[in-house]
Amino acid sequence: MATTYERLCKMETRIHEVGFTTPRGIGSEIPHFVFDYPAEDELEVRSFVRRLVDQTSLNICNVNLFELFLHLFEDEIDDLMELGDEEGYEGLVEATETVLDHQQTLVNAFLDQVNDAELVLITGVGSAFPFIRSSQLLKLLASIAYRRPIVLFYPGYFTGLQLRLFNRIMNEDQYQLSRIS
Numbered sequence: 574m575a576t577t578y579e580r581l582c583k584m585e586t587r588i589h590e591v592g593f594t595t596p597r598g599i600g601s602e603i604p605h606f607v608f609d610y611p612a613e614d615e616l617e618v619r620s621f622v623r624r625l626v627d628q629t630s631l632n633i634c635n636v637n638l639f640e641l642f643l644h645l646f647e648d649e650i651d652d653l654m655e656l657g658d659e660e661g662y663e664g665l666v667e668a669t670e671t672v673l674d675h676q677q678t679l680v681n682a683f684l685d686q687v688n689d690a691e692l693v694l695i696t697g698v699g700s701a702f703p704f705i706r707s708s709q710l711l712k713l714l715a716s717i718a719y720r721r722p723i724v725l726f727y728p729g730y731f732t733g734l735q736l737r738l739f740n741r742i743m744n745e746d747q748y749q750l751s752r753i754s
Contacts, residue, residue: 580754607736622726639705680714693723694723
């Protein structure tokens, strides 16, 4: 079985293949991929992604879901911290869900960040959970027919139909994804 680093190298080769960032043809599949990995390899994956974005000739945008969450709530961070102290973790999650459940809020923040990128890498999935769920974002992007290639870096396991966060939490929904390596 290949190591996470070997799989990352294989993924890097694949994203540089001719045609990867420009899917063509009638009914061509939505180019959304998942790179699942053991959660304990998170720092290795972060380092690799940082190097990849800095050193590639492709126009790549790395969207860190936790940073996206912080951006969405930057004016309310102090209030959220206070709410977390008063009502606990569940109260905090519930309060942020009301904003994030409005479909356009999350999609618009994502689209503002990616601009004209040829390839979008989504990281920070574990850090953003349960505030932003990767499945929620991918479903919203599919609903607006977002067709640019996306690679979701997922600390857990992809069964082929379901994502299992940290290889434990099995409440992520089904959607159209392919494993990239």
